[in-house]
Amino acid sequence: MPSSKTPPAATTPELIWLRPERTGRGPRPAHSRASIAAVAVALADAEGLGAVSMRRIAAELGAGTMSLYNYVPKKEHLFDLMLDAVSGEYRFPDQPSGDVRSDLRELAHQQLAILRRHPWAATVVVTRPSLGPNGLRFAEYYLAVMAPVPFDSGTKLEAMSLLNGFVVQFAEWERGGVSPGQDREQGQRELIEYMTQAVLTGQYPHLATALASAGGNPSTPDSVFERSLGRILTAMLTPPDQPATT
């Protein structure tokens, strides 16, 4: 009776964190998930996400292309590893300060800093929100910060998504929404040119006045972030059915 051999385990898991990095048999691997992730992160930082290919990473490691597949079964998993690697850059205090709002603010600032250091990460996190060990650390600390707030856990996690989503969107917006090698300056200029000439058709009166008055106050990205963050925090910490209307 083969019952002690573990039930067939179905198919091998798709989630990389469920695959053990090493089983103990066979030759010692020459690399590790961590080192692979580090190389990939460095490459993406230097040349953009588009430069990250299995071949390239393998070459950078001095390995054969296909050897990489022993560590990273699919390219998507590489992104998971990269994301979790940069999530390791968070620095959490041993204890939340007790001031929920300012702790959340600090968390958001760290997240923004990380996304600025690794601009590709915003793109990745939005399309592949995988929760590796460092992602869990983040969630854990976040929940610790939120401990004094009297919401149920589901609501707290919804609020976390709200906050994360905002920071990521902001980072992506700040990047100018440009693809790898593109010139941000030119993109901005052309967008303004297009909007200006669209507005001249008279079909967009409100946009016209908005555009006209926009020239005045060129507020810095940081101040925009600060203001919007304040709003988001307020929204997060408002009891669920507070708003009077609708």
Next chain:
Amino acid sequence: MPSSKTPPAATTPELIWLRPERTGRGPRPAHSRASIAAVAVALADAEGLGAVSMRRIAAELGAGTMSLYNYVPKKEHLFDLMLDAVSGEYRFPDQPSGDVRSDLRELAHQQLAILRRHPWAATVVVTRPSLGPNGLRFAEYYLAVMAPVPFDSGTKLEAMSLLNGFVVQFAEWERGGVSPGQDREQGQRELIEYMTQAVLTGQYPHLATALASAGGNPSTPDSVFERSLGRILTAMLTPPDQPATT
């Protein structure tokens, strides 16, 4: 003196909306940006964003691969066209109702409906926020809705980003953050499995309790959307420096 021949116009614009669709010379084109976009949208709806390739679209149109490049100079521009095509699905009333909050709510619902009809659109909009004619229509109507609100235009546009960003993030989250052909069910199951076993290590006490209490109330996606939307609206409509703390 060649001065009447128009100044060199620098380089051809990168923004597709700045390129005239047709100049009037030469043979009549057999296709149009609109028809191309329609084909691409249908294909992405049916087989996912990954199935959208220049070759495939051209084939679907009955055209040679390279002919497509007469209409769409780069693949990225194809995404711009697709996005603006689905943005054409918005239905705006002639006049805002005057109830800002409920008009914004309606706008958000329409946006969510569109993103549910075209799941790929969330991914695209986040990496390539291009503003085509229909995008401008949206912004215009949004500003009309916001007309009674006494913020300056910059702040209103920031608020729009907040709202858009939220809806997009929600749609992406709802999709389960899975890549084209992936099985969402399995992804969810594996994620839960991983979190469960991670929590068992005792390193994540808050997560543990959150996970334990989460089993109770399996709130529907719609109710989550509704609640979070309410918070976002509150955040948007709160005067910029209202919050007392920090």
Next chain:
DNA sequence: GCTTTCTAGGTACGCCGTACGTAGAGGCGT
């Protein structure tokens, strides 16, 4: 020591985006 299980890596397939060149159609200036 034998077996079993792992790692390393080469080869090859079918995709992709797109640079470039050619052929011909049709509007415009004269």
Next chain:
DNA sequence: ACGCCTCTACGTACGGCGTACCTAGAAAGC
């Protein structure tokens, strides 16, 4: 009316991609 000149259509080809599949050989367990 005619010719020019610009535009469209599209085939060919290049370099790159992810990865399926296969062969060797190294080390851990019995």
